[in-house]
Amino acid sequence: xxxxxxxxxxxxxxxxxxxxxxxxxxxxxxxxxxxxxxxxxxxxxxxxxxxxxxxxxxxxxxxxxxxxxxxxxxxxxxxxxxxxxxxxxxxxxxxxxxxxxxxxxxxxxxxxxxxxxxxxxxxxxxxxxxxxxxxxxxxxxxxxxxxxxxxxxxxxxxxxxxxxxxxxxxxxxxxxxxxxxxxxxxxxxxxxxxxxxxxxxxxxxxxxxxxxxxxxxxxxxxxxxxxxxxxxxxxxxxxxxxxxxxxxxxxxxxxxxxxxxxxxxxxxxxxxxxxxxxxxxxxxxxxxxxxxxxxxxxxxxxxxxxxxxxxxxxxxxxxxxxxxxxxxxxxx
Numbered sequence: 365x366x367x368x369x370x371x372x373x374x375x376x377x378x379x380x381x382x383x384x385x386x387x388x389x390x391x392x393x394x395x396x397x398x399x400x401x402x403x404x405x406x407x408x409x410x411x412x413x414x415x416x417x418x419x420x421x422x423x424x425x426x427x428x429x430x431x432x433x434x435x436x437x438x439x440x441x442x443x444x445x446x447x448x449x450x451x452x453x454x455x456x457x458x459x460x461x462x463x464x465x466x467x468x469x470x471x472x473x474x475x476x477x478x479x480x481x482x483x484x485x486x487x488x489x490x491x492x493x494x495x496x497x498x499x500x501x502x503x504x505x506x507x508x509x510x511x512x513x514x515x516x517x518x519x520x521x522x523x524x525x526x527x528x529x530x531x532x533x534x535x536x537x538x539x540x541x542x543x544x545x546x547x548x549x550x551x552x553x554x555x556x557x558x559x560x561x562x563x564x565x566x567x568x569x570x571x572x573x574x575x576x577x578x579x580x581x582x583x584x585x586x587x588x589x590x591x592x593x594x595x596x597x598x599x600x601x602x603x604x605x606x607x608x609x610x611x612x613x614x615x616x617x618x619x620x621x622x623x624x625x626x627x628x629x630x631x632x633x634x635x636x637x638x639x640x641x642x643x644x645x646x647x648x649x650x651x652x653x654x655x656x657x658x659x660x661x662x663x664x665x666x667x668x669x670x671x672x673x674x675x676x677x678x679x680x681x682x683x684x685x686x687x688x689x690x691x692x693x694x695x696x
Contacts, residue, residue, distance in 0.1 A: 386410075388550070388566045397423040398532055399433070400556030406543060407550040407566040422538045429454045430531050432478065432524075442517050443478075443524050450515050458527050458534050458642070459512050465530075465646035466507045469662065473650035474621035476505045478526025481619060498624035505621065532558045533597050533645025540641075553641075557598055560641045561591040573695070579633035579674050586633070586684075587672065589693040595641030599648040600633035600674075618652040630676040631656060637670040637690060647671070656685065663687050 386409040393415050394403045404419070406412070429452050431437045438449050451459070465473045483496045504522040511518045519525065532555050540560045543551050550563035552572045561572040571592055575585035579600045589596075599618065619625065634651035638644040647669055651659045656675045663671050670689035677683040686694075 390565070390567050393419070395419070398426065398431075398535055398555060400532070402553075402555040404539065404543075404554075405552045406548050407563075408548050412543070412546055412548060418542055419539060422535065422542065425452070426454060426531065426535055426538070430458060430527050432526050432528065439525055439527070442519055445521060447516060447518065449517065451512070451517060454534070454538075456512065456515070458530055459517075461534075461642050462527060462530055462646065463507065465643070465650060468666065469647070469650040469654065470658070471507070471621055472654045472658075473529070473646050474505065474507045475525055475527050475529070476507050476510060476523055477619045477621045477624075478528075479504055479522075479524040480624050481526065482524065484619070502624050505624070529599075529649040530642055530646045532556055533595060533641035533643070536560045536595065536641035558641050558645055559591070559596045560594070561596070562593055564592065576635050576672070577633075586674065587635075587694055588696070589690070590695060591637065591693065594637050594639065595644040596635065596637050597641060597644035597648040598633065598635040599652045618649065620653045629653070631659075631673060632676065632682070633674040634659075635672045635690075637693070639668055643669070660685060 388407040388409055390405060390407055391411045392403065392405050394401065395416070396402070397419070404415070412418075427434055427437060429438050432439055432443070434440060438451055438455060441449050462473070462475050466475075480496075480498070480501055483501055504520065504524075509520055509523065510525065517525070536553050536555050536558050537560065539553050539555075540551075540562060543553075544562070550566045552561045552565075552574070553559060554574075557577075559574060561574070564571050571590040573588060574591055574596065576587045576589065576598055577600070578584045578586035618629075620629075629652075631652055631654075634648045636644040636648040636651065638647065651671060651673055654662070656673060659671070659673055663669060664687075670687045670693075671685075672687075672690050673685045675683055675685065
């Protein structure tokens with residue numbers, strides 16, 4: 365009888381052990397938010413309940429705080445002259461991260477150039493304008509003029525804040541935190557090309573692998589890389605631009621904050637890997653406006669970022685710069 369009890373106990377514990385160690389499966393959830401498509405892949409022994417509601421809540425809060433496309437958002441009210449708005453944690457985190465990238469990039473990343481973006485006709489609800497007075501508009505730009513004090517933004521009348529160049533990356537980080545808080549450590553998030561990869565693909569037992577678009581042929585991959593516990597963001601002028609019908613010049617969505625120019629530069633695309641996607645997103649935007657030599661110097665002095673920059677060299681040939689850490693992640 366004692367032997368029977370031991371056998372029953374053994375089999376009960378074995379069943380309990382097996383039931384608690386179900387193999388991971390790959391689950392996915394896709395949708396449309398922040399003006400683009402998103403996709404979440406994650407490995408778990410069971411699907412995360414209410415993921416759609418949880419992500420909807422994140423996107424709702426982000427839009428309420430930072431969307432320049434929604435008139436009732438906090439940032440829209442601030443841009444319209446309301447200095448009484450108490451900004452939330454999302455706004456403060458994006459603002460403070462932007463200040464750091466603005467300083468380290470020497471002003472090449474600047475959320476106040478939204479005024480110029482709108483003037484060129486590249487912003488929300490705007491029409492193309494090929495004869496703007498850049499010098500007069502530059503008087504109302506410059507992130508050094510904007511301060512966050514007592515949870516309020518001090519914004520000069522006529523200025524326009526726009527964090528769209530970093531908000532998607534921040535959205536990726538928020539969803540990353542959501543998954544980790546729910547015990548999911550192996551996942552890949554993609555919001556409009558801004559990504560974060562955590563752990564590995566525990567189903568295939570391989571690192572997460574992603575492709576980066578070729579700026580010359582965007583439907584193909586320029587490079588394929590492994591990524592783990594890092595954010596990845598890419599920026600390029602090959603998708604969103606206007607053509608001046610008078611001069612024939614291409615007007616690109618990456619504006620040089622130092623001189624207000626929206627003309628095409630010799631930098632075609634930039635991809636950045638960083639500790640989080642918000643940081644990667646901001647630097648990818650900055651590197652599109654920065655001269656390539658300045659970009660190389662910044663990367664060499666900042667151990668927390670790696671990058672790939674596609675540019676046209678002095679011989680008018682397309683060249684690609686890779687930081688050492690970035691190059692080590694490339695696979696065929």
